[in-house]
Amino acid sequence: MLPMQSLGVDIETVKGFLDAQEGAALFDAALTSAALGPCLEIGSYCGKSTVYLGRACEQKNTLLFAVDHHRGSEEHQLGEEYHDPQLFDAQQGRMDSFREFRTTLARAQLENTVVPIVAPSALAARYWNTPLGMVFIDGGHSMEAALTDYRCWAPHVVRGGLLAIHDVFPNPADGGRPPFEIWQLAQASGLFEAMPLVKTLGILRRL
Template sequence: MEAVTQLLKPATDYWLLTDRFKDIEGFLEPIEGYALHTMAAFGPGKGEIVEIGSLYGRSTCYLASGSARNGRGGVYAIDTFKGSKEHQVGEQGEQTAIATDGSTLKIFLQNIATHRFDEKVKPIVNESSKAASEWSKSIRLLFIDGDHSYEGTRKDFLDWSPFVPESGLIAFHDVTTWDGVTQFYNEISQLDEWKEVLAVGTIRVIQRLPHGESE
């Protein structure tokens, strides 16, 4: 039965994480969260995890739980916490917290505290491009889920990808469901220095190839 127990382990982990984070609002499917968790726990490389676009902390918690699982580093959560264009009052994805407080930061911090990730998660309340201009560390996993326009996705990639070394990963959310993200992803994933290594739900992950090993 040992083999059966081992084979069931990922399914059990998935189910436990789904239950653990089900109360955190957000735009991430459980299987996508599980993919982030697994990359944070077992993904290649050394360096930080950086998330652009945290909202209420749903993806942040999946990343933090993965990193904590294997005693790896922190998760930098970069967000203005003022919501994207589509979250503003009168828009299709209007968020109550934005309408009432003008910010999702309070709920984000509550969620991080509830799940005991205060030590693990380091919020950076700033525009992504400004945060990038003050950044200097190496990033092993960059999760891009901020401004979903083509220009916004492109800017996040251009600002942050220089910090992702060989073997490092960049995960994009909403590829196939948001035109701007999809258009940019289709362009970037064709470049010689990057290779698509994972596709789960609307998450697509590219890895920086070692210099001279483009395919």
């Protein structure tokens, strides 16, 4: 198990929805794949997954690209289930997690390892040409958002690299279906081989 003190910050004080066991699996996955190229995550929110991935990338002397428009997913909006008033910019009348994200990077001393890309996933991917050792998808959970993330970023994973998807629920009674469906789509493509799930974290290796 990953020693929590090695993350450089008390991870439980970072806002987010990533389980510690899933985070440790992300850390290990990034450690093994970072030798193949930089890593990239979609859906940084306040930086909990960024700390796990970024610390692994730091150890391997590579970079983590963190893609998020920081305006929140559907469930983060005003009046929705996961809305956080502390992340709501009353002056703009919009959710904004970027300030909190930057604070997390500073606390974890990862500002020289993590490259924030503050843009929608499809926009950030439009002219992307850098091969990636690992891609972690944890963006919007609508079918449109999940498909966009998968179609935009999975092709950039190099052979032997990893594609990770959060909130994969095989039982529809446990949670939303889009992450599970793109996890299945990746396997059906013949380009990825699935490894055992770590709670709701699906990790697949590019063949």
